[in-house]
Amino acid sequence: METPLIQFQNVTKRFGDRTVLEHINLEIFEGQITTIIGLSGSGKSVLLKHIIGLIKPDEGTILLRGQPLNTMKKKEMVASRAKISYMFQSNALFDSMNVYENIALPLRETTNLDGKEIDRRVMARVEQADLGDAIHKYPSELSGGMQKRVALARALVTDPQIVLFDEPTTGQDPVRKNAILGMIAQYQKKFGFTAILVSHEIPDVYFISNRILALYDRTIVFQGTPEEFEDFDHPFKTEVIHSLEGLQKELTGLHSSRQFKLRYRGQLSGGAIGETYAVMVFTLEELDTVATRLGHEAAQEAIRSLGVYLGKHFGAIGGFSTRHGINEYVTVLPASDLAEAEGILRGFIKEFQLQEQGILDIWAAAQRRSDSDECVALTMLAGLAQGQPGQEIESVIELAKHQQKVISRVRCITRGEDR
Amino acid sequence: MLLTQPFALLGRTAISWVNHLGASTVFFYLAFMRIFRPKQLPKIVEQIYYIGARSTLIIMLVSLFTGMVLGLQSYHALVKFGAQGSLGTLVALSLVRELGPVLAAIMITARAGSAITAEIGIQRISEQIDALDTMRIDPIRYLISPRIAAAIISFPLLTTLFDLIGIIGGYISGVLLLGVNAGTYLYRVQASLDLKDVTDGFIKTVVFAVIVSTVCCYQGYFAHMRSDSHGAQSVGLATTSAVVLSCVLILVTDYVVTSLLI
Numbered sequence: 001m002e003t004p005l006i007q008f009q010n011v012t013k014r015f016g017d018r019t020v021l022e023h024i025n026l027e028i029f030e031g032q033i034t035t036i037i038g039l040s041g042s043g044k045s046v047l048l049k050h051i052i053g054l055i056k057p058d059e060g061t062i063l064l065r066g067q068p069l070n071t072m073k074k075k076e077m078v079a080s081r082a083k084i085s086y087m088f089q090s091n092a093l094f095d096s097m098n099v100y101e102n103i104a105l106p107l108r109e110t111t112n113l114d115g116k117e118i119d120r121r122v123m124a125r126v127e128q129a130d131l132g133d134a135i136h137k138y139p140s141e142l143s144g145g146m147q148k149r150v151a152l153a154r155a156l157v158t159d160p161q162i163v164l165f166d167e168p169t170t171g172q173d174p175v176r177k178n179a180i181l182g183m184i185a186q187y188q189k190k191f192g193f194t195a196i197l198v199s200h201e202i203p204d205v206y207f208i209s210n211r212i213l214a215l216y217d218r219t220i221v222f223q224g225t226p227e228e229f230e231d232f233d234h235p236f237k238t239e240v241i242h243s244l245e246g247l248q249k250e251l252t253g254l255h256s257s258r259q260f261k262l263r264y265r266g267q268l269s270g271g272a273i274g275e276t277y278a279v280m281v282f283t284l285e286e287l288d289t290v291a292t293r294l295g296h297e298a299a300q301e302a303i304r305s306l307g308v309y310l311g312k313h314f315g316a317i318g319g320f321s322t323r324h325g326i327n328e329y330v331t332v333l334p335a336s337d338l339a340e341a342e343g344i345l346r347g348f349i350k351e352f353q354l355q356e357q358g359i360l361d362i363w364a365a366a367q368r369r370s371d372s373d374e375c376v377a378l379t380m381l382a383g384l385a386q387g388q389p390g391q392e393i394e395s396v397i398e399l400a401k402h403q404q405k406v407i408s409r410v411r412c413i414t415r416g417e418d419r
Numbered sequence: 420m421l422l423t424q425p426f427a428l429l430g431r432t433a434i435s436w437v438n439h440l441g442a443s444t445v446f447f448y449l450a451f452m453r454i455f456r457p458k459q460l461p462k463i464v465e466q467i468y469y470i471g472a473r474s475t476l477i478i479m480l481v482s483l484f485t486g487m488v489l490g491l492q493s494y495h496a497l498v499k500f501g502a503q504g505s506l507g508t509l510v511a512l513s514l515v516r517e518l519g520p521v522l523a524a525i526m527i528t529a530r531a532g533s534a535i536t537a538e539i540g541i542q543r544i545s546e547q548i549d550a551l552d553t554m555r556i557d558p559i560r561y562l563i564s565p566r567i568a569a570a571i572i573s574f575p576l577l578t579t580l581f582d583l584i585g586i587i588g589g590y591i592s593g594v595l596l597l598g599v600n601a602g603t604y605l606y607r608v609q610a611s612l613d614l615k616d617v618t619d620g621f622i623k624t625v626v627f628a629v630i631v632s633t634v635c636c637y638q639g640y641f642a643h644m645r646s647d648s649h650g651a652q653s654v655g656l657a658t659t660s661a662v663v664l665s666c667v668l669i670l671v672t673d674y675v676v677t678s679l680l681i
Contacts, residue, residue: 052553081555092550094542106554109458109561158554 003066005030005162005194006051008220011060013046020046022218024060028211033188033195035205038215038236044198045089047215048164051196052086053077082110085160089167089198091151093139100126100135103154110158125153128187130295145176145297149183156187165197175304177201179296181208182326186291207326277387278333278341281400282310284362285379287327293374302378303327305362313348330397338386345384349407352380380408446559446640447567447633453560454568462565463572470531470566471573475580481526482519482581486588489513493589494597506599507607510589515612515620519582521673524627527570527577528665532635535566536661539639540654548640563640567632574628575621582620619680626676630668635661 004027011024020043028034038044049055050062053069062069064080072080093102103125107118126135129149139147148168155163165184169177181201185208188195199205206212206226214222214229216236222229284306291299307329310321314331321331333341362378383404387396454463493509539562542548551558586608593599638661645653 054549054552078555084553086550086553088546088550090546092546094547094550095545106556109556110554 002029004028004063005065006196007063007066008047008050009061009063011050011057011062013043013050013055014058019218021050021057024220026213026220026223028194028196028213030194031192032210033185033197033208034211034213035197035199035209036213036215037199037202037205040200042215043218044215045166048086048166048196048198051162051164052084053081054086082158083161084164085155085158085162086164087151087155087166087168089170091139091147093147093150093154095139098136098138099131099142099150102139102150103157106154106158121157125157129153129183144172145179148172148180152180152183152187156191156193159191160193162194162196165195165199167198167200169199169201175297175300178204178300178304181205182291182300183296184208185326186288186296207323275335275389276337278336278338278344279385279387279393279396279400280314280331280333280341280345281324281381281383281397281404282306282329282331283381283401283404284327285381286377290376290378293376302362306380309352309362313351317344324397330400332387332393338384341384341386345382349382353408376410378410379406381405382407442641443633443637446563446637447629449559450563450567450633450636453557453564456560456564459560459565459568462561463568466565466569467573469534470527470569471576474527474530474573474577477526477530478523478577478581479584481522482514482584483588483591485518485522485581486510486514486585486590487592488588489518489585490589490592491597494593494599503593503599504603505607506589506593507604508611510593511586511608511612512616514582514585514589515616517673517677519578519585520620520623520627521669523578523581524574524624524631524669525666527574528631528635528662528669532631532665533658533662535632535635536639536642536658537654539563539636540642540657543640543643544650544654558640563636566636567629570628570632571625574624574631578620578624622680623673623676626672627669630672631665634665634668638664 006026006028008024008026011021012019013021024047036044036047046055050057056070064072067076069077069080094105097105100122104118104122107113107121111118113121126132129152131146131149131153134142134146134150139150142150152168168184169180172180181199181204184195184197187193188208197205197209206229209226212222212224212226212229213220214232214234214236216234221234221236222232224232284303287299287303290302303323303326307321307323310329310331314321314333317333318335319331319333321329324330333344336344362380381404383400383402385396385399385403387393453459489510490506493506493513494503497503497505497509539548542562548558548562551561590601590604594601594604638657639654642653642657645656647653648656
């Protein structure tokens, strides 16, 4: 069995008479994105600060690669800390330093690299975080999203193996929230670090997380994959998840992944009605290119616009949709056979392709979130499959994905052009 | 219960004071030992600019009027005994031994000490100090040591400037405005001051530098641990405490050091 990268064994922390963490047992594995979710003030940040040693436990042991932190020699401790970076909820940028100086600080103070090498590394991160125009600006002159990017660039400039993110999306609008989560996922893939997030962004974090840890009533009540969390039955879900999902549906008209599955099971797969149904999968291709050229916010705005488009169109005829992946939506049409569903999809495609307005709307939404004039291409795919009562939704989705065809494409357009 | 309460309060206050005294001594020791680490010189020079160079104008202004009022008051006291020729002696000794070190230290506390506490306090409550910790940058080495070193260098220089401008202030009021003989004034200044007066003054300034920089840095660094307030309010109260405590300690240690040096 794989040795966990980080392991908490019966960790308890008290502040005065108040117990914040009680008998915490958890495991975090290397190379994964692990998200800690919980109510505000439940001790998530305290838990995270234990990992980097800002807070010491009153009881219990924290192990790093199987070795207890409290028995490590000072040298070993310094060496292990060198591999960990921390991104604060408040960003904790030095307001008397500009962006460049903030990112360069850990290299200047903890390494013996010469000025040229420091400059090279800092500028590489500046470019990756799309901060080229802001390097001489001070944190107070930047937007919240840009400050987050500076904090992220500073956290990554030392090439850490573990990065801790303390509520990285706090105070951001829905598009920026997803843009930051997308950026974390993209960087994690690119650099291969282990990411540990504290977040409230349910269910958005599910799309990027390999593992979920749920902190409730001072202890960890769940640890496992997002899929396993769907089936987790605990008061935590009633208090936290349901209220957040209700709000999300009200705001977007889309179902959360969990609500989607519940409705699917209740209405379709049980076979009580005994009717066939249709599943459509819509994919927005080349979203990574959009993120690279126009920024993560533009990419998230594009995928959000598609969601709104699908929600409006299929919601009106009794379908229900959910986001299924970073660039993918699934729509279910109950009580529809394949022929009927094909007709509905053709109608949708016709409307979507009408003077390419659908995809142009999505492109325009992305452009509004970007200052770049770069030319981008967007491709929309759609696929359809028929589901039978009792069939698992994932297998029907896979079938629909295999049937996907290009339904609309914008090859290269720049700002100011009509198409 | 009612009888014991005042004693309990007194005991708690005394224990708290002893705790803070011990903690600030350790704090100073740790910061002082980190002055000599690599990469510190640019930060020390930068702090000398903030604490020293930028205090120059206020020190010159205060010292000029201190010297002038000293010359004015002393002239009217000495003239009663026909000893106005000793004005230079009185102004020079008062300034170099006492007024220079004490007033310069109080003025630097008001201008730079308060800024140090506020800056470090804000860095503490906005998690910038925690961020240094997570980046493996020792916050005491990075933030505190340069300020203590800069204070130890700047205080004697600013006190020297204070003494010099103060003597010129005495010359303006005594010689130019009240008619004391210029040659007598300057001769008395030169003849009455010996090396011990100057070195005693410097010893005091170094002691004041250590006290002011340690108190101001300590108050800011631990602003988040104040039991009487939180957040921005704690930074405000820490700044007030730093200035008041520094001024009181300057006057108390002035007496102690003077009695040891005489």
